[in-house]
Amino acid sequence: MTQIKPGSKIGILGGGQLGRMLAMAASRLGYRCHIFCPDVRSPAFQVASDFTIAEYENEDALLEFASSVDVATYEFENVPARTAEIVSRETLLRPGARALEVSQDRLTEKDFLNDCGVKTAPYMAFQTEEELDAAFKEIGRPSVAKTRRFGYDGKGQLMIKARKDIEGVMGMTSGVPAILEGFVAFDREISVVVARSASGDVAAFPVAENVHTNHILDTSTVPAQISEVVEAKAKVMATRIANALEYVGVMAVEMFVTDSTGEIVVNEIAPRVHNSGHWTIEGAETSQFEQHIRAICDLPLGPTDARGNVVMKNLLGEDILDFEKYLADPKAHYHHYGKQEPREGRKMGHVTWVNAEE
Numbered sequence: 001m002t003q004i005k006p007g008s009k010i011g012i013l014g015g016g017q018l019g020r021m022l023a024m025a026a027s028r029l030g031y032r033c034h035i036f037c038p039d040v041r042s043p044a045f046q047v048a049s050d051f052t053i054a055e056y057e058n059e060d061a062l063l064e065f066a067s068s069v070d071v072a073t074y075e076f077e078n079v080p081a082r083t084a085e086i087v088s089r090e091t092l093l094r095p096g097a098r099a100l101e102v103s104q105d106r107l108t109e110k111d112f113l114n115d116c117g118v119k120t121a122p123y124m125a126f127q128t129e130e131e132l133d134a135a136f137k138e139i140g141r142p143s144v145a146k147t148r149r150f151g152y153d154g155k156g157q158l159m160i161k162a163r164k165d166i167e168g169v170m171g172m173t174s175g176v177p178a179i180l181e182g183f184v185a186f187d188r189e190i191s192v193v194v195a196r197s198a199s200g201d202v203a204a205f206p207v208a209e210n211v212h213t214n215h216i217l218d219t220s221t222v223p224a225q226i227s228e229v230v231e232a233k234a235k236v237m238a239t240r241i242a243n244a245l246e247y248v249g250v251m252a253v254e255m256f257v258t259d260s261t262g263e264i265v266v267n268e269i270a271p272r273v274h275n276s277g278h279w280t281i282e283g284a285e286t287s288q289f290e291q292h293i294r295a296i297c298d299l300p301l302g303p304t305d306a307r308g309n310v311v312m313k314n315l316l317g318e319d320i321l322d323f324e325k326y327l328a329d330p331k332a333h334y335h336h337y338g339k340q341e342p343r344e345g346r347k348m349g350h351v352t353w354v355n356a357e358e
Contacts, residue, residue, distance in 0.1 A: 015042025
């Protein structure tokens, strides 16, 4: 495989906080970064050597961007397929377009996971009210209706507890392709952040236990309160998925766990660095961001061991205004994403504590 040596330039599609933290990690290893994003206020622009402000459909801008870098990657999974195809004409794209194809459509994703031998919630596709009614009869209640594309942080989702809820679902989906999933009665949510290099080496971080509030991640805690058997099984599942995709880079696999049985159900995959992996910056021997750079450049993967008990908390909206409290805490590691407007529910930063109880 082609190794991208320090001193080279890495292209990043997307200019949010994940792109920002990728660029910071790349700089530490001696790489320069070129950010491509349509948003003139992208926080990743603040820490990159180059940036392009253009729409993802702008073929000329994409080709110029791709020809200026030695390898390209992305910080969010809704990069248009056409964008990925254009960029891959001029430079290496890691992860490849296959990961985008699978993760961008919930039906494709569920089919892929089941083909990998990974358990998911039962599901059926629908688009019309008649198809939803048939799916509801098959899946039962409670169940969750989700648009097949462009959903995150609870957007494009609605719980169905009774037949009367079907009308609300059709209003939400507006006739676009959707999927109905059976509700999983779980005890805890976990995620595995796993890296696979261009040479095929794989390394998984310790499992994080996640708590969501209003469908948005609130905290990630390591170690997760699960057995060693469940931890090992979760890592094997994530590794199987990464290998099946011939993935290059860091990805996250979100899962549900039932304590009494040790059963694991995969909820979804994210082909990128992930919010639930932010704890690794201070809490692991190698951060997920450095690991992603190592993987796409085909460098040796770093050690993934945790440095102790770790808690990461998201700072949403005006939470970021409490910065003095966190800066005064000697155990707190405070991160501000450089965003100017603290809107409700917007991810503005995070705080991590390592061995705070000691």
